Amino acid sequence: MSKIKVTIWNEYRHEKRSEHIAAKIYPEGIHGAIASYLKKFDNFEVRTATLDEPFHGLPDEVLDNTDVLIWWGHIAHGEVSDEIVEKIYKKVLCGMGLIALHSAHLSKIFTKLMGTSCTLKWREIGEKERLWVVEPGHPIAEGIDEYIELEHEEMYGERFDIPQPDSLVFIGWFQGGEVFRSGCCFHRGYGKIFYFQPGHETYPIYYNEKILKVIKNAIEWAKPVKRIDTIQCYHIREPLEEVKISE
Numbered sequence: 001m002s003k004i005k006v007t008i009w010n011e012y013r014h015e016k017r018s019e020h021i022a023a024k025i026y027p028e029g030i031h032g033a034i035a036s037y038l039k040k041f042d043n044f045e046v047r048t049a050t051l052d053e054p055f056h057g058l059p060d061e062v063l064d065n066t067d068v069l070i071w072w073g074h075i076a077h078g079e080v081s082d083e084i085v086e087k088i089y090k091k092v093l094c095g096m097g098l099i100a101l102h103s104a105h106l107s108k109i110f111t112k113l114m115g116t117s118c119t120l121k122w123r124e125i126g127e128k129e130r131l132w133v134v135e136p137g138h139p140i141a142e143g144i145d146e147y148i149e150l151e152h153e154e155m156y157g158e159r160f161d162i163p164q165p166d167s168l169v170f171i172g173w174f175q176g177g178e179v180f181r182s183g184c185c186f187h188r189g190y191g192k193i194f195y196f197q198p199g200h201e202t203y204p205i206y207y208n209e210k211i212l213k214v215i216k217n218a219i220e221w222a223k224p225v226k227r228i229d230t231i232q233c234y235h236i237r238e239p240l241e242e243v244k245i246s247e
């Protein structure tokens with residue numbers, strides 16, 4: 001079985017700017033934490049890429065060799081090159097999977113693929129979140145119990161301005177009373193997209209085995225079933241059978 005080629009992209013700014021995050025939460029970066037979990041499995045070929053690398057770590061040879069792209073960004077969405085966003089957009093329409101994590105809801109690539117503002121309500125007081133599985137038969141929920149509890153998380157609340165998801169796998173409930181569509185599946189062209197809400201940078205969420213298991217499941221779900229080289233255009237074709245049109 002061929003391996004799923006996963007590229008974990010991280011803006012990687014909070015981890016450099018905040019001593020607390022660098023020392024106590026993500027010394028290897030958010031990308032490093034997710035990568036070290038995924039590297040335990042034989043079926044993934046894992047690489048990482050960050051904003052400040054040339055081409056944001058995503059030159060053509062990397063995108064051409066990515067089955068599923070994971071995206072974490074927050075304070076520097078505007079610094080991501082439109083040209084690279086356009087390339088990722090086309091790759092998704094041609095079959096590449098995309099997993100948008102947490103504050104990637106406002107990333108250029110996610111909002112372009114959604115076509116809506118993707119805005120939401122938020123509050124950062126470290127309250128509890130309970131992530132309810134609302135589609136237990138979905139492959140992304142495989143191995144997860146009725147819910148996942150996170151002791152501290154940033155609140156994201158409805159309304160989340162996204163198109164109606166093709167499947168809704170998780171609904172998050174927050175201690176302060178709000179709910180949120182926390183695990184949403186979309187199809188765009190040949191590609192699959194999963195938005196997953198947990199992962200505020202000041203909490204060690206990407207070490208939580210259940211959250212990591214959801215990300216692993218999402219990669220397996222979002223891997224391309226069929227990829228094409230370019231976005232196909234409509235063209236004229238001959239009928240397969242003889243068609244007699246009565247006068």
Ligand code: ZN
Pocket residue numbers: 102103154199200201
């Ligand atoms: Zn956040």
